[in-house]
Amino acid sequence: MTDYDQLDAWIAAHFDEETRFLQALVQVPTDTPPGNNAPHAERTAELLAGMGLVAEQHAVPAAEVQACGLQSITNLIVRRRYAESGPTMALNAHGDVVPPGEGWTHGPYSGEIVDGKLYGRASAVSKSDFASFTFALRALESLGVNLRGGIELHFTYDEEFGGELGPGWLLSHGLTKPDLLIAAGFSYQVVTAHNGCLQMEVTLHGLASHAAYPQTGVDALQAATKLLTALYAYNEVLRTRLSQVAGITHPYLNVGRIEGGSNTNVVPGKVVLKLDRRMIPEEDATAVEAEVRALIEAVVADCQGIRLEVRRLLLAQSLQPLPGNAALVAAIQRHGLAVFGEPIPESGTPLYTDVRLYGAHGVPAVIYGAGPRTVLESNAKRADEHLLLSDLQGATRVIARTLLDLLRA
Secondary structure, eight states, rough: OOOHHHHHHHHHHEEEEEEEHHHHHHHHHHHHHHHHHHHHHHHHHHHTTTTTOOEEEEEEHHHHHHHHOOOOOOOOEEEEEEOSSEEEEEEEEEEOOOOOOSSSSSSSOHHHHHHHTEETTTTTTTHHHHHHHHHHHHHHTTTTTOOEEEHHHHHHHHOOGGGGTTTTHHHHHOOOSSSSESSSSSOOOOOEEEEEEEEEEEEEBBBBBETTGGGGOOOOOHHHHHHHHHHHHHHHHEEEEEEOOOEEEEEOEEEEEEEEOOOOEEEEEEEEEEEEEEEEETHHHHHHHHHHHHHHHHHTSSSSOEEEEEEEEEEEBBOOOTTTTTTHHHHHHHHHHHHSSSSSOOEEESSOOTHHHHTTTTTEEEEEOOOSSSSSHTTTTTTTEEEEHHHHHHHHHHHHHHHHHBBBB
């Protein structure tokens, strides 16, 4: 048997254990909001300890967590050092996830397995890669071959709110500085670039008054309709700005939430819009924010009596490929073809991820893990999120083989 065959055999022999590990992770809720995620980290550390893997628990101070509207965050690092020389490979997956919502036919925290699919919130995004990364590491160490460098598992809990208290916190506090990164992803593509994201809260202040005397008020909702028309017209401009990155098309803007008014018989005195502007990798985030602010200010300036407030909620930079990730990409593509029997393309994604935070620290990265071809296929962020167990096993094999290629002494 080749070393690759031995890795595959170990993963197959321990796949029931890997599946139970993922089920246990799904069964501990990590809905964000409210973001009380320290209990999941504690449970994960306990399960890892049972495998002989010691997880450092790095609790983010409560004041920092609460300032971001969350309740608790404890990030985990498992460090395995094989030799002084050689690269440190980090494997990062996030445990926080959006609340389950309605419409489930399988319990969102059940980890139920039906027809080869494991159901539950975060089963695909991205507790699945807690499992794939952990068992790829264990498979590699089972070989007993000489290795160089080391591996770190980073299990973090702030992706849904931007990642600054997850990987961003670990990196900014000097708790890690890996040389290469594989971050949670899907099994049929290796992602090396992604969009950025600007989120803003726009508040229009008018003057509330009785609907019987509308002339005594200033209608903030009427101003909001003018602003909405301008923002959606702006999307026509954005559609002409095409990205050269495969898998990414053009920038776009979405108004995701509107709040305003107090009653049907009251002229609305205040309206709040929350918007999301996706940025392609070719765009400059500072210039994008200035452009959006200028558009909003120009529209509201023509709305007599309206006072404007604009607040940035999030500015997530895009990810661009860094020199040094070529060996990772090549290894994943080579072993992905061998394991899944089809080419694994290199592409970008319109999503934004925590990986940008590693990129900002100069860490060459790829996004690859256990999951289907698209987010929609997994039902991530929708009812009945699920993961094909065959994809979990296949991705674990690909990652273990890739680690062997990069760390073999």
